[in-house]
Amino acid sequence: MAAKASFNWADPLLLDQQLTGDERAVRDAAASYCQEQLAPRVLEAFRHETTDAAIFREMGALGLLGATIPEQYGGAGLNYVCYGLIAREVERIDSGYRSMMSVQSSLVMVPIFEFGNEQTRRKYLPKLASGGWIGCFGLTEPNHGSDPGSMVSRARKVDGGYKLSGSKMWITNSPIADVFVVWAKDDEGAIRGFVLEKGWKGLTAPKIQGKVGLRASITGEVVMDEVFCPEENAFPEVRGLKGPFTCLNSARYGIAWGALGAAEDCWHRARQYTLDRKQFGKPLAANQLVQKKLADMQTEITLGLQGCLRLGRMKDEGTAAVEITSIMKRNSCGKALEIARTARDMLGGNGISDEFGVARHLVNLEVVNTYEGTHDVHALILGRAQTGISAF
Incomplete structure (x- = not known):
């Protein structure tokens, strides 16, 4: 007779057992770095809105940047499940740190790998993978967020390349970036991708001040005033929104895992707090209302992680339609925020103090629920897929 199965409250569906040995090793290495190196820094970084650029080099040394990029270009050549597990561990500490990592990995390295020529790949990817260079991704504009197809940034053809003019808004990493992947319309009105470098004439990236969330990661604008981009730094073939959406789909996948990492941290902190805190002569955790809330958290996180794992397997198999990422990004972010x-x-009252960690996750997740496709825009993507009717 088989031994009676025991219930693991922290991993009810035994996600750990569904991973390969290599996947667990990647997860454990990421978790060790995050707990030992990132966790001690995050409170001061959040309070003072400071970003430590050394984090990129530290992550690069561990192979956490561009994890899915082939080794020949400096990446780790890992699968999508590993990338998701890394994002979960980083965001368990802070969504800002995960944003730094996923912008570098998905929004900068992925388009250079997918759409750049061989010269561009070899020039930029190894330096980005090592964290020696920092990258940013410029799509959103001051007046064009959920509607990037209406962008007004322009790339005018000139001898030997293009002259770019326009501005981008809410760009993670931009004030400290060495490499800028930006999107603009060419003379025919087609959206094109370009790789720019820090210091090029006419290119500036002022910091956005006063953010309430994502304070541990730096955010800025990208302002282009007739910036010359040589022909070899323009993505040669990709046209339209397929280019930026390919990158965004990869990043949104990482966010789906990452948001649940933040949710797990909130759940575990709430569980421990209500066990330790006594009111009316008993732990808060002895109250039915508290236990119901903990059960709801456990349920949503458990189900969400299974969905993320399945999506990761489908991406690794090449069977994942982009709409599945919309389901998981929307679900993870919405449930994590709740x-x-x-x-x-x-x-x-202690929940308001940044020392207890939960309020920081709360304001971060308000941002994560909005960026890279808002909660409602992903709903409309799914509605269009079901009905065949576009509502946007």
Whole structure:
């Protein structure tokens, strides 16, 4: 007779057992780095809105940047499940740190690998993979967020290349970036991708001040005033929104995993707090309302992680339609935000203090629920896929 199965409250569906040995090793290495190196820094970084650029080099040394990029270009050549597991561990500490990592990996390295010529790949990817160079991705404009196809940035053809003019807004990493992947319309009105470098004449990246969330990662604008981009730094073939959306789909996948990492941290903190905190002569965790909230958190995180794992396997098999990423990004971010709000409430007045961690996750997840496709835009993507009717 088989031994009675025991319930693992922290991993009810035994996600760990569904991973390969290599995947667990990657996860454990990422977790060790995050807990030992990132966790001690995050509170001061959040309080003072400071970004430590050394984090890129540290992540690069461990192979956490461009994890899915082939080794010949400096990447680790890992599968998508590994990339998701890395994102989960980084965002368990802070969404800003995961944003730094996923912009570098998915929004800068992926388009250079997918759309750049061989010269561009060999020039930029190894330096980005090592963290020696920092990258940013410029798509969103001051007046064009969910509607990037209406962008007004322009790339005018000139001898030997293009002259780029326009501005981009809410660009993670831009004030400290060495490499800028930007999107603009050419003379025919087609959206094209270009790789620019720090210091090129007419290119500036002022910092955006006063953010309430993602304070541990730096965000800025990208302002282009007749910036010359040589022909070899223009992506030669890709046209239209296929280019930027290929990168965004990869990043959104990482966000789906990452948001659940933040949710797990909120859940575990709320559980421990309500076990330790006594009111009316008993732990808060002895109250039915508290236990119900913990059960809801456990359920949503458990189901969400299974969905992320399945999506990762499908991406590795080449069977994942982009709409599945919309399901998981939307679900993970929305549920994680609800969990952070509930955890903040469970901690009472202490939940407002940044020392308890939950409020930081809360304001971060407000951002994560909005960027890289808002909660509602992903709903419309899924509605279009079901009905054949576009509502946007």
